[in-house]
Amino acid sequence: MKLILKNAKKYNEDKLSNIYIEDGKFAVEFAEAEADRVIDLKGATVTPGLVDMHCHLREPGGEYKETIKTGTASAAKGGYTSICPMPNTNPVADNAAVISGIMKKAKEADNCRVYPIGAATKGIDGELISEMGLMKEAGIVAVSDDGHPIKNAGIMRKVMEYASDFDLPVLNHCEDKSLSEGAMNEGTVSTTIGIRGIPTAAEDIMIARDIILSEYLNIPVHICHVSTKGGVRMIRDAKARGVKVTCETCPHYFTLTDDCCETYDTNFKMHPPLRTRDHLEAIIEGIKDGTIDAIATDNAPHHADEKVCEFSVALNGILGFETAFALGYTYLVKTGEISMERLIDLMCYGPSNILKLGRGGMNIGDDADLAVFDLENEFTFDKEKMLSKSRNTPYDGWKLYGDTLLTVMGGKVTYEKLC
């Protein structure tokens, strides 16, 4: 298979050029007559394929929400070529057999490179460390208990120590559950609408603990979806001291605040919860100064029955693949907060480096993973056109820049916009 993308504007170059792809790799120039397909990009912007280090594909066990096939198609529509699903499936992805099953389904779907994250403890119940070595052989790139953070510091220490034997990063969703029995951020809005609150302290306390353990043990730790200014400040200070801590945030934490919950719209319910404006500003500051290493989606499909219900009963989480780049571009690059290069660091090289995936190369011989975005024209995001099986997005009807035109993974077109 030989593919030519003509009139491509690489995100970090001003001039237009042609991109040649042969046998799944970026190749040297060849004649147009030899190509199986030639696509004229007409000056649209090309980036390396995006990497999402934190998502949920729901398979096995939650196929009524999403499957590996539909989830990876949704990711491809967002410009992603590599994604890392969390282990909170049913059964839990805490053993090599489940991981192998995920890898097999991902291969069949062939929409994305799927790098699973294994459970840090058996059954993600925070007590016994999982078979990390065997899972690594089956394909995992990190361990995490995701939404069930390891509350016992002694177990967290053992997880970090054991995972480091296998060079597996530990990703922790930081939340002290003893402080967070609520359904949204604790503050004026939660008080006004009578919803129990989740204080920022619940997140900050566990971030502090993990930084202390990382510093003491000299073992890396990665903080998932940071949403608080306290978290950003502690991670910034820790990095300055040389602690091996990295972190991610998600588009909703730099585009939405807890005011959105006022109407009890469950598409604004997520964990960690949407915070107040001062926290949103701190997240953007952390993105700008390099404290935050990655933008992940925390893509969390849920069936309508789990979202069209009472606010406190609704499940946490929103879809993210199909809006992440456009939100990043519209709210960070177009607003002048960061450069396009920095956005690509956050959405490709940053997560790839933390998980040692080696993605994002665009030189001759590298895997041909790329995405093409329309940065010039505004588009209206329409949830009915999503490729996910679910529809739980708060961004329906938003006017954004950065619609995906084409996604190529290993030389194969995995998404193209028909227009």
Added chain:
Amino acid sequence: MGLKSKDLLGMKQLTADEIMEILDTAKTMKLVISSANKKTSHLQGKSVVTLFYENSTRTRLSFELASKYMGSASANISTSGSSVNKGESLLDTARTIDMMGTDIIIMRHNQSGAPHFIAPYLKASVVNAGDGMNEHPTQALLDMLTMYERFDTFEGKNIAICGDIYHSRVVRSNAIGLKKLGANVSVYGPKTMMPIGIENMGVRIADSVADCIKDADAVMGLRVQLERQQKSLFPSIAEYAKFYAITPEMLALAKPDAFLMHPGPCNHGVELPTAVYDCDQSVINEQVTNGVAVRMAVLYLLMARRNQL
């Protein structure tokens, strides 16, 4: 005449004018309750269903009597003995009631926002009879009616509310409604039962029961749910009664003609000593009558709106 919205979801959704219209109408309705022949035709040919997911004595009964005094067909469903126990979703249950030609669904639910969630899906008017920790608008309206019978205006009046502020939908509805009419609301309770950011709802957080009640025109006690003790929100009933109750000494700090209210049910000897509950300043029993009057007014004004459509 009538309310602007199809539903009565909370004091947040009412304007000052609508609140005053409800209170004025309720004063008239109160005459019906005290008359020998308690029958009007305001709701003749209408159907009213109460759907209660939480226990209730006075709210439910006052809604049922209010609708019956005005001649409606009324029925009630409670969570035991209905399809709710078969796992039917709230929305399905509400739609089922709606499809039986129901004009008004009065709902109490343990989840904040539950009536807001179902209302847009239904033809029937939804009246919030208490949703989680959010609002209890008809309680606030009956409290305000009780005040309105004694005040010429709400402007500048000082209202003190003491007790479990965090879990109280009564406080939230009163704070919102009273503020819209220009009253000053002070609140006090153990810090474990004070919600973060309550001052941003326009109320003053007092330093003590005494500070809260001092110079008040009206004082409101709140029920302390005794099971909160199990969650370590207060150490013992004895300690609560000693430091947080509205005692005669505390009540004496209010203005001389101030009166005492309580939404009930009351834990005698916990938030109020029995002597205070029964004292001359107490209007707690009159609040109950006003509850029927205000609910008659609300049901009538919701139907008045529908009749104009």
